[in-house]
Amino acid sequence: MNRSFRLRLALLAALLSGLALTAFAFSTWLLIRASKMARMDSDVRAQAERESGRTRDAVGWQRTEAAIVSEMGIRDGRDLLLVVEDGEGKILYRSSGWPASVDASRLPWPTPRTAAQPEARLSAGAGAGAAGSDRPKPPPPQESEELAPPGPPPASRVMEHRSEGHDWHIGLAATDRSLVAVAVDAAAIAPDMKGILRAFLIALPLSLVLIGIGGWAFSGRALRPLRKLTAAARRVTAEGLDQRISSHGEDHEFVELIEVFNGMLERLERSFKQARRFSADAAHELQTPLAILQGQLEQAIHAAEDGSPMQAELTGILDEVRRLSTISRKLLLLSQADAGSLRIHAEPFDLSKALEDLVEDTMMLAPQLLVTGEIAPGLNVEVDRSLLPQVLHNLISNAIKYNVERGWIRISTARRAEQIEVQVSNTSAGIPAAERERIFDRFFRGDPNHGRKVEGVGLGLSVSREIARAHGGDITFEVDENNVVRFSLLLPA
Amino acid sequence: MNVLLIEDEKKIAQFVCAGLKEQAFAVDHCDNGVTGFEYACRGGYDVIVLDIMLPGRDGLSILKGLRKAGHATPVILLTARNELDDRIEGLSLGADDYLAKPFFVEELIARIEAILRRASGERTNLVSVGDLKLDRYSREVTWRGEAVDLTGREFNLIDYLMRSPGRVFTRTQILEHVWGYDFDPSTNVVDVCIQRIRKKIASIGVGADGDSPIESVRGVGYRFRKPA
Numbered sequence: 001m002n003r004s005f006r007l008r009l010a011l012l013a014a015l016l017s018g019l020a021l022t023a024f025a026f027s028t029w030l031l032i033r034a035s036k037m038a039r040m041d042s043d044v045r046a047q048a049e050r051e052s053g054r055t056r057d058a059v060g061w062q063r064t065e066a067a068i069v070s071e072m073g074i075r076d077g078r079d080l081l082l083v084v085e086d087g088e089g090k091i092l093y094r095s096s097g098w099p100a101s102v103d104a105s106r107l108p109w110p111t112p113r114t115a116a117q118p119e120a121r122l123s124a125g126a127g128a129g130a131a132g133s134d135r136p137k138p139p140p141p142q143e144s145e146e147l148a149p150p151g152p153p154p155a156s157r158v159m160e161h162r163s164e165g166h167d168w169h170i171g172l173a174a175t176d177r178s179l180v181a182v183a184v185d186a187a188a189i190a191p192d193m194k195g196i197l198r199a200f201l202i203a204l205p206l207s208l209v210l211i212g213i214g215g216w217a218f219s220g221r222a223l224r225p226l227r228k229l230t231a232a233a234r235r236v237t238a239e240g241l242d243q244r245i246s247s248h249g250e251d252h253e254f255v256e257l258i259e260v261f262n263g264m265l266e267r268l269e270r271s272f273k274q275a276r277r278f279s280a281d282a283a284h285e286l287q288t289p290l291a292i293l294q295g296q297l298e299q300a301i302h303a304a305e306d307g308s309p310m311q312a313e314l315t316g317i318l319d320e321v322r323r324l325s326t327i328s329r330k331l332l333l334l335s336q337a338d339a340g341s342l343r344i345h346a347e348p349f350d351l352s353k354a355l356e357d358l359v360e361d362t363m364m365l366a367p368q369l370l371v372t373g374e375i376a377p378g379l380n381v382e383v384d385r386s387l388l389p390q391v392l393h394n395l396i397s398n399a400i401k402y403n404v405e406r407g408w409i410r411i412s413t414a415r416r417a418e419q420i421e422v423q424v425s426n427t428s429a430g431i432p433a434a435e436r437e438r439i440f441d442r443f444f445r446g447d448p449n450h451g452r453k454v455e456g457v458g459l460g461l462s463v464s465r466e467i468a469r470a471h472g473g474d475i476t477f478e479v480d481e482n483n484v485v486r487f488s489l490l491l492p493a
Numbered sequence: 494m495n496v497l498l499i500e501d502e503k504k505i506a507q508f509v510c511a512g513l514k515e516q517a518f519a520v521d522h523c524d525n526g527v528t529g530f531e532y533a534c535r536g537g538y539d540v541i542v543l544d545i546m547l548p549g550r551d552g553l554s555i556l557k558g559l560r561k562a563g564h565a566t567p568v569i570l571l572t573a574r575n576e577l578d579d580r581i582e583g584l585s586l587g588a589d590d591y592l593a594k595p596f597f598v599e600e601l602i603a604r605i606e607a608i609l610r611r612a613s614g615e616r617t618n619l620v621s622v623g624d625l626k627l628d629r630y631s632r633e634v635t636w637r638g639e640a641v642d643l644t645g646r647e648f649n650l651i652d653y654l655m656r657s658p659g660r661v662f663t664r665t666q667i668l669e670h671v672w673g674y675d676f677d678p679s680t681n682v683v684d685v686c687i688q689r690i691r692k693k694i695a696s697i698g699v700g701a702d703g704d705s706p707i708e709s710v711r712g713v714g715y716r717f718r719k720p721a
Contacts, residue, residue, distance in 0.1 A: 290595045326675075345580065
């Protein structure tokens, strides 16, 4: 099966842009995820810092936990944990979901700052005041039981802890009074990432389809000059060499191709015209002297004394002149067929009668052979009356020439759906396989059986086939295992 | 019978004129298309023999002009044989017949006679030479009153010879008239056919073999015996 270049172009476009889009989507997804993580980290740190200076009872802390959950936009409350210790390692509050594997007192708590080292806080760059401009401002502590007493700002850090399939991002903040840890599971951002992924999964195939369609349309447009060339080449076959392709409005790469193609056509047309004119000229040049020769010989034969040696000699010359004109005629017929200009003048023709005559001729020509005819009556065809008889004569003369002693010839007809078939079968000495393919070649003559000289120049079958084809028919041939040769002439009914 | 020959090749015109005159045709000859067309339009011809390649005005244009002007005079075209397209165009333009070059003058005469016969529209057409009679219309043949059953080829052959009793016809002339131009010229089909006709006539049993109406001319061909 032939591949379509256009389809391949469209698929290639879709494939390449598909790869590029996938890479882009993947890296975008990673970037979004990383920035969300970073934001989550800074949020937990900010929350921890804010809460680290406060003192609340257990209920207050529980409320604070819920406030942080809603403030950070976390959908599942279990994704946030809160631990508060006082300065001596006593746990003031611990979320119920706090993993047992994590001992809160072993967390890498930062060292609480003393009032004497405010510049360290600034260099950490993570203080609540310093970060206030680019981080969501903590809501006013409406329900806080007690305002944070003034003191040095908390020390804070962020750590990551993986356990039991959770990836906890923990913000730790310490003041000299309490330690606060706010832990958020990375899974908290999963629903958002899933949403983004889903959007990509919908958009990607959709854009691939669009690109494929676009590629198909575009390559169709790009291949248009090629299709024009194909159509023109087809027209050349069907209508003749005078077809040209317009290069108007084409891109310059194609203009060049079209010009080369047109140039080739022009050259072909010129040489075909020359060849045809040559054969017409040659015909005229040959036929005129031949006509004069023949006419004058005819005249001389009639003028000579009947039965005189002179008359017999002139007759011999006349035979040769006839032979010469027959050969030149067949050659010219073939050259016309080659130029594609073998036109026929179709007239009604009584094929049955012509075949009956043919059977009679065969009997006269080959009395030593058994000749039979099975000809359906009333077969009428539309053929060229000057050309078709040549074909019939040629078929029987071959059947006689290449027959064997005590052989037979059968001429029969068959009516097909849209064709009439004339079959000429005969016994033969066999045709070597190598010769079978060449049987319609010009100047090919089969090896005569028993060294007998076979007359003719080997143009008959090729001329016959050209004539049959010009009628919209054909000649086929087959040999069976008994060396019976059968030629079939097919004519449109 | 008046024939107009329009043919530029002098030598061809010469033997065609000679052959036609010998058969008692009156022939006018033009060697170019322009005067040829004038002659043709003047009328008074039974048949026009028209070459296609002519100086001045070509044969097809003359034919077209004639038919356009309403002249129905039968026209036989002479073509160089490969000019198939000319032949096709000529026939569609209203030519009555065509003859390919090279041609036999005898054949041209036979064609002219056939056209004239067709034009006359006779229902019977009896030819009688000596003891042999034939009817071209019913295709019946009698020898001394007895019917002879001839095939199509045999009838055409004897009809051709009977046109000019005593005149010798070469095998190729006979072959071309009866079997057509394209029949393999090297065959002996003419001799076989003549023998079959002779046998059929002899089998009637009236007269000896020496009486055969067809005579052989050794090395040349055959002729119909001229009645004494």
